[in-house]
């Protein structure tokens with residue numbers, strides 16, 4: 567069933583994503599977007615109310631006043647969906663990106679993948695959409711066939727529930743990312759001749775997966791592939807006194823010397839978060 571959380575994690579993931587897409591307008595005519603954990607174009611079920619749901623709800627209620635790329639795109643999508651649900655990254659991308667694009671969307675849940683298929687079939691009538699593939703299943707299976715792209719820039723999104731720096735066969739879950747998955751991603755990136763930007767997000771630091779540990783793992787896997795970490799973006803804790811030790815979105819780049827201009831995303835995201843937190847008081 568297509569579900570969304572409606573929490574600070576969504577704000578972090580998509581605020582950062584939309585900033586990247588905007589910057590890419592100066593570096594690509596054809597953007598290839600590859601999302602390993604796609605979600606539905608608009609997810610309508612919110613089975614759980616998290617402790618940061620009020621922040622998400624406040625942002626959603628004030629979209630018309632928002633000035634960021636994220637809020638503007640979300641507002642447009644919100645109006646188009648009749649004010650319900652939450653859009654996925656692919657929907658933010660086709661709303662914000664004004665040039666040609668191709669999509670590879672992996673989704674393990676069959677019902678959700680069917681919704682993606684119907685949505686992407688409609689996109690194909692646009693001259694901007696050069697291709698749209700929906701893969702129903704675990705992204706690992708799709709990636710094992712290789713990822714080929716004719717974009718000027720390949721933008722990858724990995725939005726699992728958690729990046730784990732340890733693999734335990736008893737507890738491993740397809741919705742998490744493990745060290746060998748990171749090695750697979752960096753190996754795939756190394757085969758691509760064009761510029762690559764990768765956003766990898768994690769929402770938990772359980773089981774000894776501190777942010778430092780995860781960043782160290784990403785760094786050591788990335789080094790040999792030419793990918794480098796451009797920034798890591800953490801939201802502010804609810805007391806506003808420092809960054810969250812749980813959530814983090816890491817941006818990596820390869821063959822893209824201009825990608826350094828994306829930083830400092832963390833400073834900018836926290837300034838945005840502070841701005842609307844002030845409005846909530």
Ligand SMILES: C[S@@+](CC[C@H](N)C(=O)[O-])C[C@H]1O[C@@H](n2cnc3c(N)ncnc32)[C@H](O)[C@@H]1O
Pocket residue numbers: 579601602603604605606653654655656672673674675678703704705706723725726727740741742
């Ligand atoms: C955290 S959400 C992703 C959110 C999404 N990227 C967005 O745009 O906000 C997780 C989604 O990934 C799907 N999923 C979980 N494990 C997967 C896997 N191994 N391969 C492909 N999809 C997966 C789930 O069914 C769910 O729709």
